[in-house]
Structure formats: structure tokens, C-alpha cells
Amino acid sequence: METTALYRTELLQVAEAVAREKSIERDEVLDAMEQAISKAGRAKYGHERDIRAEIDRKTGEVRLRRYTEVVEEVENELTQTTLKDARVRQADIEIGEFFFDELPPIDLGRIAAQTAKQVIVQKVRDAERARQFREYKDRVGEVINGVVKRNEFGNVTVDLGKAEAIMRRDETLPRENFRNGDRVRAYIYDVREEPRGPQIFVSRSHPQFMAKLFSQEVPEIYDGVIEIKAVARDPGSRAKISVLSEDASIDPVGACVGLRGSRVQAIVTELQGEKIDIIPWSPDVATFVVNALAPAEVSKVVLDEDSKRIEVVVPDDQLSLAIGRRGQNVRLASILTGWDIDIMTDEEESRRRQEEIKQRSQNFMDALDVDDVISHLLVAEGFESVEQVGYVPVDELAAIEGFDEDIAEELRNRARTYLEAHEKELEESRQSLGVQDDLMSVEGLSSEQVVHLGEQGIKTLDDLADLAGDELVEMLGEELALSEDKANEIIMAARAHWFADEDAAAAGSDESEASE
Structure with missing residues (x-):
């Protein structure tokens, strides 16, 4: 009797010890033990039978029972019985309910004990994985510290204490080599439940990793006084980050740089010397793009809002600086601003402008049957197409130096005649096609x-x-x-x-x- 009581007490103590070690609930461990004992019971009394074990949560007493379901039509005689036969044993039982027979406690043999141990280990592992997923699924976007556990072909396994994280080779910085035992700081960018358990993915190359480092190093960002608007990175080489201050009295760039560069230097060191350009954000796209291309100087910008492209003109001696090594500067500026950026020199822009003017002048000469003087005047006044000439008010045309109302009216009539003829040609082409x-x-x-x-x-x-x-x-x-x-x-x-x-x-x- 004393031995049985001791066994029951030990059962609860083991459950509590495992629960503490694995940081899971004691009931989850006891559930695993119940399943293990049930499996051992089925091995002794028949795998087809519905054998269930229950452990009393207070005393540790183990009860083993064989359950039988009451059904209308018996399909499995080992686990089911009819209502008529069931009411011989229990008068008030109904279809769908169960009755049970108490079974004597089993003495786990070596094989049964090993099977039970495997079930318990597996269930405890499943419970531990579920806890890890619950704990880390809400921590996506955090920076964590861990210790390198393994490094297999550049894919690093990081021990977080209560869980392990995976940092793939492409999520590390170039030339970064980790050894077992190295401390590492990384950004959690995804937590997924997979058949092999919850997978925690971390990164040191993710743009938001740098943003989080700035939040840790710059109190104004942590407090929300300065906002990080966008980040673009070429991991391990160069990065751009745009910042905006909600307080007009605070210089966001200066605050991020810190006294003698102390704040930004701490981040540069963490990122293996990655050069960081801190850019003041602006709601004006042109200004923002000019800032993003720093340190290059910009002469002029031309926006095309429909296609979200921007042409940037720079002095000849600034071209290589604006583009950067292997196009790095302009590529990062494009990612940061969200606009496609085309860069050209003053000379290239001037040459292209001349070509455009020449082409427009020729179009007006062909369509309106006018000489190059009139066509050049139209181009100089900003007219780009025959449609604009055909439907502009007469007084606007007449206001051009050297024009009068008669010339203006004649130009409009010629433009409309050309457009009608062109439209007719298009209609004939459409029908023939x-x-x-x-x-x-x-x-x-x-x-x-x-x-x-x-x-x-x-x-x-x-x-x-x-x-x-x-x-x-x-x-x-x-x-x-x-x-x-x-x-x-x-x-x-x-x-x-x-x-x-x-x-x-x-x-x-x-x-x-x-x-x-």
C-alpha cells in the first residue's frame, strides 16, 4: 500500500519537474502520461479496444478503464454494443453514451515502459513546440539576442534560451562568419508552424533590422518624436534611411547621428561597417528624391506621376557619384523613395531637349503646313501637340509675340482639319482591321x-x-x-x-x- 502511494506521489512529482524544465503546463505532461498508459493498456488487453487511462490530478491515482459505446447498429463488437444490452448494465443509458469496466493496474514491462516513455517524450515535445509558437508568433518584428548553436554551410541555428531560431545564409551579412558560442543579435521576421515544429526565422540583412537598431540607439525614435519613414539596404555595404521629426525644434538627422557620430557608429559597428546615409524625409517627392541621392548634387528634376518615374539632371562631374558604384546609390534611392529614377547629365539633358524641340517643330511643320519660325514659336510657348493648338482659345494663340487673331484662327483651323483627317484615317484602319x-x-x-x-x-x-x-x-x-x-x-x-x-x-x- 505504501509502495502504491509512493508511486502515485512520484508520478505527480515527475510531471511537475518535467513541466518546470520544459516551461509547459503540468496538465499537458499528465495528459501525455495518460496517453502513454492507455497505449500500454491497449498492448495488453487488445489494440482494437477503447482503453483509457486517467490520472487523478490531486492524488496521482491511475485508473484504467475499457469503454464501450452504445449504438443503434454494432459495427465493432470490441468497442460498441446495442442499447438493449447496455441497459442490462445501466438502465438510464442512451445511444451515443459510454459505459466502462474498471481494469486492474498494469505492470509496465520493459517494452511497454519504453513505448510509454516514447509517447511521453513526443507529447511533451509537441507541447513544448506549441508553447514556443504561442510565445514567438506575437514577437515578429522584435530584435532578439541569442547564441550560435550550429553553423551548417552558412545556415545558422541560434539558441534563444527557450527556443531555437534559424538564420539562413542569405539573411546574414556578407563576409560574416559565425562560430559556435558566438553571441548574435537578429530580427525576427517570420514565425511559422510546420510539421517539424514551429520555425522562427531571423535576419541580420532585413531592412527593419537596421530600423530597430536605430530605435534602440536613438531615444527620440523610441519615444516617437522622430519617425523612420523608409529604409533601403544593400546589406553589409551601404544603406539609406529617411527620418522625420514631429517636433520642428529637433533635427532628425542630427539626433540619429549623435554627438560626434556616436549613435550611428554603434549601428555601423553592429552591421559590420555598413555605410549609412541618413536622409531627411519630405512630403514633396522632388525634394525627397534630391535628398535621397545625397551626397550627389542635383541640378533639376522632372516628375512623371502617371508612371511614377522621375528624371534627375546632375552636373557632369556628379554623374558617377549620383549613380554610385555598380548603380548602388541610385538603386537605394529608388527603393527608399518608391520612384523609378533616371539620371542624366546636363549635357545629355540639353541634347535630348534639343532633339525634342526639333521633333516637335517638325511635327507642327508637317501637320499645320507652316514654316520653321512659326513652329519654333509654338514649341517655345510650350505647345507639345497638334491637339493643343486645335482646341486652345484663340486669344491665347494670338497673345504669342508675332501672332494676331487671324493667324491664330488660321492655325486652329489647320490643326482641326489635320486632326479630323487623321481621325478618319484611324477609323478606316480600325474597320479594315x-x-x-x-x-x-x-x-x-x-x-x-x-x-x-x-x-x-x-x-x-x-x-x-x-x-x-x-x-x-x-x-x-x-x-x-x-x-x-x-x-x-x-x-x-x-x-x-x-x-x-x-x-x-x-x-x-x-x-x-x-x-x-
Whole structure:
């Protein structure tokens, strides 16, 4: 009797010890023990039987029972019985309920004990993994400290104390080599539940790792007085970070640099000497791009908001600095700002401008049948297309030096005559290509674009609707260019009739069902 009581006490003590060691609940350990004893019981009394073990949470007493389910029709005689037979034993039992028979405690043999141990170990491991996932799934975005446990072909396993994290080779910094026992600081960017257990992924090359380091080193960022707006990194080489101060009296760049560079230098050291450009953020895109290209000086910028591109003109001696080694400076500036950046020198820009002026002048000379003096005057006044000349108010044209109302009226008439003839040519081309009329009704597409698409086999609304945005942009090319956002809008407009047809079909079906 004393031995049995001692066994029960030891059972609870073992459960408590394992729970403390693995940082899991005692009940989870006891559940694992119950499953292990149940498995051993089935090995003794029959694997087909429903054998369940229960451990009293207060006394540690183990009860082993064989359960039988009450069913209407017996499919398995070892685990089921009919209601008639069950009521012989228990008068008030119902279908779906269970009755049980007490079984004598089992003496675990060597094989059964080993099996039970394996079950307990597995269940405790599962419980430990579940705890790890619960603990770390809400810690994505944190910087953690750990110790290198293994380094296998550059993939580093980091011991976090209560869990292990994985840092893949591409998430480490170039030329960074870890040895077992090295302390490491990294950023948790993902926690996933996988068949082999929860996987915690950490990184030292992630842009947000640098942002978190700044938050730790700069109290103003931690307190929210300074906000990090964007980060772009070429890990281990160079990075750019844009900052904004909510307090006009605080210089965000100066605060991040620190006294004699102390704050930023601590981060540079942590990142293996990665050079960091700290950029003041600006709501004005042009200003922000100019700041992002530092230390290069910028002469002029030209924005194209539709395609989210910006042309940046720099002095000849600043070109290599603006582009950076292997394009690094302009690439990071583009990532930081979210704009595509094209860089050219003053000389290249001047040459291109001259070419554009020459081309526009020639277009006006051909379309309006005027000499180069008038065409140059139109270009100089900012006119870019025949459409602008054809539909501008007469008084604006007449205000050009050397023009009067008669010349202005004549130019407008010639422009409109040219546009009507051009439109007629496009309409004839459209019809000869077999492009359907409904394609002309799609908002956002010009007649020239419709004809150009017809030449490439896009002749119906469904043909256009089947395209992806990038395909439409590619088809139209540079001369008839569209931004990808605009292209997606046009394609969605072309698909509108699909949804209208589906709604009409659904409405017809509802009416048919109602009439029946």
C-alpha cells in the first residue's frame, strides 16, 4: 500500500519537474502520461479496444478503464454494443453514451515502459513546440539576442534560451562568419508552424533590422518624436534611411547621428561597417528624391506621376557619384523613395531637349503646313501637340509675340482639319482591321491606341479583358505609353461586361425559381 502511494506521489512529482524544465503546463505532461498508459493498456488487453487511462490530478491515482459505446447498429463488437444490452448494465443509458469496466493496474514491462516513455517524450515535445509558437508568433518584428548553436554551410541555428531560431545564409551579412558560442543579435521576421515544429526565422540583412537598431540607439525614435519613414539596404555595404521629426525644434538627422557620430557608429559597428546615409524625409517627392541621392548634387528634376518615374539632371562631374558604384546609390534611392529614377547629365539633358524641340517643330511643320519660325514659336510657348493648338482659345494663340487673331484662327483651323483627317484615317484602319466598335467605348484608350492594339490581334472587348496590365503596357510601347495603374483600370473597365452578364444570369435564375 505504501509502495502504491509512493508511486502515485512520484508520478505527480515527475510531471511537475518535467513541466518546470520544459516551461509547459503540468496538465499537458499528465495528459501525455495518460496517453502513454492507455497505449500500454491497449498492448495488453487488445489494440482494437477503447482503453483509457486517467490520472487523478490531486492524488496521482491511475485508473484504467475499457469503454464501450452504445449504438443503434454494432459495427465493432470490441468497442460498441446495442442499447438493449447496455441497459442490462445501466438502465438510464442512451445511444451515443459510454459505459466502462474498471481494469486492474498494469505492470509496465520493459517494452511497454519504453513505448510509454516514447509517447511521453513526443507529447511533451509537441507541447513544448506549441508553447514556443504561442510565445514567438506575437514577437515578429522584435530584435532578439541569442547564441550560435550550429553553423551548417552558412545556415545558422541560434539558441534563444527557450527556443531555437534559424538564420539562413542569405539573411546574414556578407563576409560574416559565425562560430559556435558566438553571441548574435537578429530580427525576427517570420514565425511559422510546420510539421517539424514551429520555425522562427531571423535576419541580420532585413531592412527593419537596421530600423530597430536605430530605435534602440536613438531615444527620440523610441519615444516617437522622430519617425523612420523608409529604409533601403544593400546589406553589409551601404544603406539609406529617411527620418522625420514631429517636433520642428529637433533635427532628425542630427539626433540619429549623435554627438560626434556616436549613435550611428554603434549601428555601423553592429552591421559590420555598413555605410549609412541618413536622409531627411519630405512630403514633396522632388525634394525627397534630391535628398535621397545625397551626397550627389542635383541640378533639376522632372516628375512623371502617371508612371511614377522621375528624371534627375546632375552636373557632369556628379554623374558617377549620383549613380554610385555598380548603380548602388541610385538603386537605394529608388527603393527608399518608391520612384523609378533616371539620371542624366546636363549635357545629355540639353541634347535630348534639343532633339525634342526639333521633333516637335517638325511635327507642327508637317501637320499645320507652316514654316520653321512659326513652329519654333509654338514649341517655345510650350505647345507639345497638334491637339493643343486645335482646341486652345484663340486669344491665347494670338497673345504669342508675332501672332494676331487671324493667324491664330488660321492655325486652329489647320490643326482641326489635320486632326479630323487623321481621325478618319484611324477609323478606316480600325474597320479594315476588324476591330469591334465596343472597343472604342473603353474609357482611357485613344483611337491610335485602339488601332495599334488591333494590329496586334486585340480586336474585341474580350481580347482586351484577357490581357494583364503589364501585357497592355508592353503592347502599346513607348510612343503610346500607359502607366501600369492606368492599364489595369482600362482592363477592369473592359471586364465590366463579364460581371454584368453574370448578374443578369443570376437575376434570371432567381426569377425562374420564383415563378416555379
